[in-house]
Amino acid sequence: MRARRLMTSLLLVRHGVTEENLRHVLIGRTDPPLHPLGVLQARAAARELAPTPLRRIVSSPLARAVATADWIARLHPGTPRAQDARLAEIDLGIVDGMSSFAAFDRYPELFARALDEDAADFGFPQGETRTAALARFSAALRDITGQDPQGAVCVVTHGGAVGLWIARHKGLALGRLRACQPAHGAIVRARWSRADGYTIDRENDVGHLSAALRARIEQARHQIP
Numbered sequence: 411m412r413a414r415r416l417m418t419s420l421l422l423v424r425h426g427v428t429e430e431n432l433r434h435v436l437i438g439r440t441d442p443p444l445h446p447l448g449v450l451q452a453r454a455a456a457r458e459l460a461p462t463p464l465r466r467i468v469s470s471p472l473a474r475a476v477a478t479a480d481w482i483a484r485l486h487p488g489t490p491r492a493q494d495a496r497l498a499e500i501d502l503g504i505v506d507g508m509s510s511f512a513a514f515d516r517y518p519e520l521f522a523r524a525l526d527e528d529a530a531d532f533g534f535p536q537g538e539t540r541t542a543a544l545a546r547f548s549a550a551l552r553d554i555t556g557q558d559p560q561g562a563v564c565v566v567t568h569g570g571a572v573g574l575w576i577a578r579h580k581g582l583a584l585g586r587l588r589a590c591q592p593a594h595g596a597i598v599r600a601r602w603s604r605a606d607g608y609t610i611d612r613e614n615d616v617g618h619l620s621a622a623l624r625a626r627i628e629q630a631r632h633q634i635p
Contacts, residue, residue, distance in 0.1 A: 418555045419562035420608070421459060422598035423482070424569050424591070425474040426451035427627060432634045434510045438502035438570070444477045447627050449613065451595025451619060452478040455573065458597065458618035460485040465558045469566035470497040478595075479566040496550035499568035500505060503537025529585035540584040544574040551575070557604040576613055594627075595619050 423624035426448025430437045444452060455457040455478065464486050469479035471493040483491055494612030505513040505520075516523045523532055547567075554563055576598070577584055592598055599612040616624075 416559040417601050417603045418558055418560060419462075420551070420555055420598075420600040420602055421462070421464075421562060421564045422572055422592075422600065423455050423459075423564060423566045424572060424594055424596050424598075425470075425477060425478040425566060426455075426471075427594040428474050429634065432627070432630050434631075436502050436508055436513055437504050437509050438499045438506045439472070440507040441473050443473050444632075447623070447630060448474070448594065450623055451627075452481040454618045454620070454623070455595050455597060456481040456485050459564060462562050464489050464564050466554070467491045467564045467566070468497065468537070468554055469493055470499070470568060471495055472498055474565045475568065479564075482564055482566065485535070494550050494554070496518070496546040497565060497567045497571065498572070500543045501537040502568040503534035506533050506537065525585075527585040527589070528583050529578065530583055540574055540587065543571060544578060544584065547571045547575055548578075551608075559604065569594070576610065579610060581610060592616075593619075595622040599633065 412631065426444045428442045429445045430440065430442045432445060459462055459482055467479055467483055467486065467489055469475045476493070481492065483489060505517065520534060521530060531539050531541045551565065553564060569591035570587060573587035574584055576590040577586045593616050597615040598610065599615055600608055600610045602608050
């Protein structure tokens with residue numbers, strides 16, 4: 411009789427939107443709360459995951475991820491929770507917390523390198539390189555899935571970190587992270603087994619985010635100065 415192959419369902423959730431996201435502020439380790447619209451995204455993700463039995467909920471320690479995880483945990487009472495600093499967003503160094511427009515004006519040469527999609531690596535001064543961010547994020551996922559070789563685990567984290575992970579999974583340059591990162595409130599559905607490693611089934615599941623909510627967010631992006 412063939413032994414049953416153990417497999418973990420990995421549900422990566424990007425946190426809901428913050429006001430800084432809507433204002434095009436660069437937030438890596440900057441730590442704002444969720445915008446009210448981000449709360450609605452978090453609640454929608456929580457309802458989507460409610461029917462799925464979760465073995466654990468693990469989040470980045472940054473407030474926007476913790477608040478999103480809080481909503482998921484409300485619909486999974488008794489599910490163990492943890493925080494892992496390795497799931498935090500990329501440290502953007504000298505531009506962290508700056509308006510993207512002001513940062514571009516002040517550091518045009520750095521931004522030219524940051525926006526190069528073919529770049530193998532990049533890091534803002536006083537921040538971290540993409541390869542370093544990917545290494546600690548990937549190590550966290552390996553530990554999380556390794557502890558639960560079957561069942562489903564939910565990881566609440568950040569767009570840049572997930573974008574790096576997906577780009578590497580697809581064999582792309584890490585400069586493609588923006589094209590690979592999921593939307594705010596989206597779910598990345600993946601599987602992991604010791605034999606096969608990771609399989610990504612859906613990179614940007616936003617089916618639970620209503621068209622009305624998405625329209626309100628786009629409207630807010632244009633209204634907030």
